[in-house]
Amino acid sequence: MSVEGxxxxxxxxxxxxxxxxxHAGSHVVTALQEIHLSVRQTEFVSIMGPSGSGKSTLLNILxxxxxxxxxxxxxxxxxxxxxxxxxxxxxxxxxxxxxxQNYNLFPELTALENVEVPMIYAGVGRxxxxxxxxxxxxxxxxxxxxxxxxxxxxxxEQQRVAIARALANGPTVLLADEPTGNLPSNQARQIMELxxxxxxxxxxxxxxxxxxxxxxxxxxxxxxxxxxxxxDEAITGTSDVAAxxxxxxxxxx
Amino acid sequence: MPFHWRLLKxxxxxxxxxxxxxxxxxxALVVILTHLLPHVTWPRGATVLEVTxxxxxxxxxxxxxxxxxxxxxxxxxLVRGEIPAITxxxxxxxxxxxxxxxxxxxxxxxxxxxxxxxxxxxxxLEAVAGTLFGAAEMAQGAPVAVISEAAARQxxxxxxxxxxxxxxxxxxxxxxxxxxxxxxxxxxxxxxxxAVFRVVGVYRFPSAxxxxxxxxxxxxxxxxxxxxxxxxxxxxxxxxxxxDVLYVSAPMEQELAVQQALEVLLSPLLTERRRLQGGExxxxxxxxxxxxVRGGQAQLLREQHRARAAVVSGLVFAAVLAAGVALVTGxxxxxxxxxxxIGLARVxxxxxxRIVQSAVVESxxxxxxxxxxxxxxxxxxxxxAAPLSDFGAGGTTPFGARLAxxxxxxxxxxxxxxxxxxxxxxxxSRGGLAEQLREEV
Ligand SMILES: Nc1ncnc2c1ncn2[C@@H]1O[C@H](COP(=O)(O)OP(=O)(O)OP(=O)(O)O)[C@@H](O)[C@H]1O
Ligand SMILES: [Mg+2]
Numbered sequence: 067m068s069v070e071g072x073x074x075x076x077x078x079x080x081x082x083x084x085x086x087x088x089h090a091g092s093h094v095v096t097a098l099q100e101i102h103l104s105v106r107q108t109e110f111v112s113i114m115g116p117s118g119s120g121k122s123t124l125l126n127i128l129x130x131x132x133x134x135x136x137x138x139x140x141x142x143x144x145x146x147x148x149x150x151x152x153x154x155x156x157x158x159x160x161x162x163x164x165x166x167q168n169y170n171l172f173p174e175l176t177a178l179e180n181v182e183v184p185m186i187y188a189g190v191g192r193x194x195x196x197x198x199x200x201x202x203x204x205x206x207x208x209x210x211x212x213x214x215x216x217x218x219x220x221x222x223e224q225q226r227v228a229i230a231r232a233l234a235n236g237p238t239v240l241l242a243d244e245p246t247g248n249l250p251s252n253q254a255r256q257i258m259e260l261x262x263x264x265x266x267x268x269x270x271x272x273x274x275x276x277x278x279x280x281x282x283x284x285x286x287x288x289x290x291x292x293x294x295x296x297x298d299e300a301i302t303g304t305s306d307v308a309a310x311x312x313x314x315x316x317x318x319x
Numbered sequence: 320m321p322f323h324w325r326l327l328k329x330x331x332x333x334x335x336x337x338x339x340x341x342x343x344x345x346x347a348l349v350v351i352l353t354h355l356l357p358h359v360t361w362p363r364g365a366t367v368l369e370v371t372x373x374x375x376x377x378x379x380x381x382x383x384x385x386x387x388x389x390x391x392x393x394x395x396x397l398v399r400g401e402i403p404a405i406t407x408x409x410x411x412x413x414x415x416x417x418x419x420x421x422x423x424x425x426x427x428x429x430x431x432x433x434x435x436x437x438x439x440x441x442x443x444l445e446a447v448a449g450t451l452f453g454a455a456e457m458a459q460g461a462p463v464a465v466i467s468e469a470a471a472r473q474x475x476x477x478x479x480x481x482x483x484x485x486x487x488x489x490x491x492x493x494x495x496x497x498x499x500x501x502x503x504x505x506x507x508x509x510x511x512x513x514a515v516f517r518v519v520g521v522y523r524f525p526s527a528x529x530x531x532x533x534x535x536x537x538x539x540x541x542x543x544x545x546x547x548x549x550x551x552x553x554x555x556x557x558x559x560x561x562x563d564v565l566y567v568s569a570p571m572e573q574e575l576a577v578q579q580a581l582e583v584l585l586s587p588l589l590t591e592r593r594r595l596q597g598g599e600x601x602x603x604x605x606x607x608x609x610x611x612v613r614g615g616q617a618q619l620l621r622e623q624h625r626a627r628a629a630v631v632s633g634l635v636f637a638a639v640l641a642a643g644v645a646l647v648t649g650x651x652x653x654x655x656x657x658x659x660x661i662g663l664a665r666v667x668x669x670x671x672x673r674i675v676q677s678a679v680v681e682s683x684x685x686x687x688x689x690x691x692x693x694x695x696x697x698x699x700x701x702x703x704a705a706p707l708s709d710f711g712a713g714g715t716t717p718f719g720a721r722l723a724x725x726x727x728x729x730x731x732x733x734x735x736x737x738x739x740x741x742x743x744x745x746x747x748s749r750g751g752l753a754e755q756l757r758e759e760v
Contacts, residue, residue: 122753131666131752152670159668170663170756174325187668231667 076107077143078238078270079128084137086123086293097123099293101137105239110265111272112281112301115290116315121274122243124290128272129162129241130154142238159187163232165242169224171216177203177227178212184234202230206260222253229260233269240264242273246280258283278307289314327681330653337649338689341735344642345693345728346700351638352724354701355631366574367441368611370565370581372589376605386610388412388561389589392543395437395565402580404573409437410562413537418494420487420513421474427497428470431488432537434562441568442524448478449520456519457542464516470538471521478521487515488539516541578611585609639731642689646739650682654743661748662755674748675741682740683733690732694725 086098097120105111113121126132127139130146139146141161149157164170171180181199190198203212206226216224225245232240242261246254254277262283265271275281282304289297289310296314301307327334371386395408417431438444439451448471452463464486466474471481489497490513516539524536543562565585569577586609593607654661661674 126753129666131756152672155665155668155670155673158666164666166756170666172660172663174329183664184667187664187673235668 077104078107078109078141079103079105080140081127081134082138082140084127084134084139086120086127086132087135096293098127098134101293101295103288103295103298105270105272107270108265108268109270109286110262110284111286111288112284112307113272113274113288113290114276114278114281114307114311114314117276119290120293121290123293125241125243125272125274128239129164130158131164155187159184160235161238163229163234163237163240165225165228165232165240165245167244167247169216169221169228169248171224171227171231173216176213176215177208177219177230180216180227181231181234184231188235190235198234199230202233203227205233206230207256220253221249222256225249225253225257226260229257229264233264237269239270239272242271244275245273246275246277254280278311279304281307281311330656333649333652333656334685337645337685338692340645340649341642341686341689341732342692342696344638344645345690345732346696347693348635348638348642348728348731349693349697349724350700351631351634352727353697353721355627355634366571366613367566367568368574368577368581368613370567370585371563371610371612372585373608373610374605375608384608386563388563389592390562390565392435392562394562394585394588395435395567398565398567398581398584401584402567402569402577404569404577404580405567406569407437407441408565408567409434409441410543411438411537411564411566412543412562413564416494416498417539418489418497419474419539420489421484425489425493425497426474427494428473428538430537431539431541433541433543434537435543438540438566439522441566444522444524446520447523449482449518451520451522452542460542462514462516462541463519464539464541465520465522466518466540467538468521468523471518475518481518481521484518485515486518486539487513488541489513574613581611582609639735642686642732643735643739646682646686646689646735647743649685650678650739650743654678654747658747658755661744662752665748665752666756671745671748675744678744678748679737679740682744683736686732686736686739687729690729693728693732 081101081103084098084101084103085096088095088097101124103124113124115121123132127134130141133147141157146154146157172183175183178196178199181202182195185195185198200209200212203209206229208223208226208230211219211223211227214223216227219227229240229245240261245261246257249257258280261271261273271284273280273284281287282301284301287297287299287301287307287310288295291314297310299306299310370390372389373384374387376383376385390410392410395410399405399408412433414431415429417428419426419428435457436451436453444451446465447468449465451465452461456463466481466486468478471478474486475481475484493513522540567577567581589609590607664674665671
């Protein structure tokens with residue numbers, strides 16, 4: 067993939083030469099190395115790779131939760147690196163929806179309140195907040211669970227609350243790190259159907275996963291190994307992904 | 320952070336503990352401020368100077384000093400009239416170690432004095448029973464006495480029982496006999512005769528310290544004119560008394576000026592008076608010196624004031640520190656317990672500034688509630704601290720001072736809440752978001 071894409075092609079994100087080093091005691095871990103990546107609007111990107119290959123690190127940098135040690139990052143043509151905390155908070159609030167493996171809901175709050183949180187930071191009024199949160203939860207099939215706490219919901223339901231929350235401010239990109247990692251397969255399937263539906267409605271989705279069947283929901287597969295992109299290809303079927311996984315795992319051994 | 324109330328409820332135990340700790344500290348602060356502070360400020364305005372006229376004699380190469388009775392009661396009026404800065408003045412005749420007879424039983428007391436009502440005003444003496452004698456008794460030369468609370472207890476059992484009782488001041492000779500020191504009695508002196516007094520009042524020094532023996536702090540005080548019979552006149556309303564000490568009080572900032580003015584005014588006067596008194600000067604090679612010191616009780620009071628101020632500010636500091644430490648630890652506990660929630664809030668779009676702000680508001684609210692608990696707790700605490708009121712002169716705190724203490728307490732807790740809220744939230748909300756999220760619940 068070319069790194070010289072421009073706005074007219076609907077480019078959303080662009081990483082140029084991004085590296086991320088971690089200092090663990092005396093030695094340095096290179097989690098990402100010279101990543102060049104461009105993601106266009108309405109793409110559904112799956113990121114795969116062995117454990118420790120830097121998938122989460124990449125997603126965190128894309129979502130503005132972590133900053134690269136070196137390299138540059140543009141979101142819709144605007145450079146993200148070096149933004150002050152307040153601006154960065156705004157970017158996280160307006161442009162990104164995050165879905166995590168462990169759902170990361172506020173246990174003290176009901177489903178409805180959890181979905182309202184990002185809207186509070188966006189300054190949405192109380193009644194509008196409530197209305198939008200209700201609509202979003204109905205969209206993810208939780209219209210009957212509005213006032214339940216996370217502890218009273220199944221894993222799949224919690225993840226759907228998290229997705230509703232991620233959609234709260236109408237984000238530009240949905241970022242999901244192992245969204246089905248903690249779920250039994252039937253619930254995992256529901257989540258992926260939901261993400262696929264959202265993508266078909268025009269949402270850009272980036273999913274990190276270990277699961278080839280999850281990755282196969284996407285149109286593009288990025289394979290990471292040792293902090294490098296080793297393959298970046300279009301997905302035509304589940305067998306493609308399975309083959310790539312087998313290759314990656316085999317090589318890494 | 321949104322839905323703060325839920326988060327607070329989730330960590331209610333820490334919050335309640337912090338509120339209680341702040342409450343106790345704030346209550347202590349109020350008690351200290353209302354009960355102790357007013358007594359610390361008392362001697363601030365005026366200073367008491369002690370004027371003596373000393374005979375300095377060279378004896379075997381050593382300078383011996385002896386305060387001589389040279390002051391007249393009028394001298395008090397004179398200095399007050401001539402030196403405007405002097406607010407109060409009184410002459411005191413002192414007799415250390417005096418023998419008394421009460422109900423046919425002899426007693427030896429530390430010190431008796433004869434003076435005028437100015438003395439009571441000067442030392443801000445108040446009667447704890449009966450009244451102190453005033454100008455009328457002075458003018459009539461009435462044989463009345465006021466005695467210290469300690470003397471009243473020793474001689475009569477209690478302050479109330481002392482009123483209207485009689486005590487007989489024995490002669491010096493009898494006093495020495497009582498001590499077995501009669502042999503040392505200088506021959507050729509006329510011992511003052513006995514005199515009977517009616518006790519009209521019992522007083523307490525504002526800073527009564529039973530441990531300190533100060534012979535110039537009389538336990539029995541009678542009107543000027545009594546006690547000084549050594550000039551051959553009968554005891555009674557004495558027409559020609561001489562006092563050993565002249566006390567004056569003046570604003571502290573005028574102390575030096577007053578000291579100098581006293582020298583200028585009194586030195587020639589006393590030299591003249593001494594010359595008129597007799598020709599003994601010729602045989603003794605002694606020199607005379609007017610001494611003005613912030614002496615005796617004045618010094619003592621000042622030191623006590625300093626000590627009290629130190630104790631009170633130490634206590635205030637300790638109380639404020641205790642409240643502050645409680646707030647900081649409480650906030651640290653609550654904020655680090657919310658590390659993950661704070662990370663999540665930042666992921667969802669809360670800026671660090673917003674998080675710190677709401678933590679500060681929360682901390683200030685907790686501190687304020689603690690402060691109000693403290694105001695409420697100050698009532699029972701005051702009962703507990705009742706023994707401490709001996710620390711000062713006792714008595715009630717003026718309403719204004721109490722209100723000021725409440726205000727101070729609330730302001731201090733609010734500021735404490737602000738400072739204590741800021742740091743933990745800032746500490747927890749900075750740094751890598753990815754790590755914060757990874758934190759286990
Ligand atoms: N905060 C950190 N401090 C030190 N090293 C880190 C840190 N975060 C990640 N790493 C290291 O960076 C590398 C990439 O980590 P990352 O979490 O991105 O891997 P991953 O591909 O998401 O793995 P997994 O599939 O197990 O989630 C790993 O070697 C990891 O040990
Ligand atoms: Mg990971």
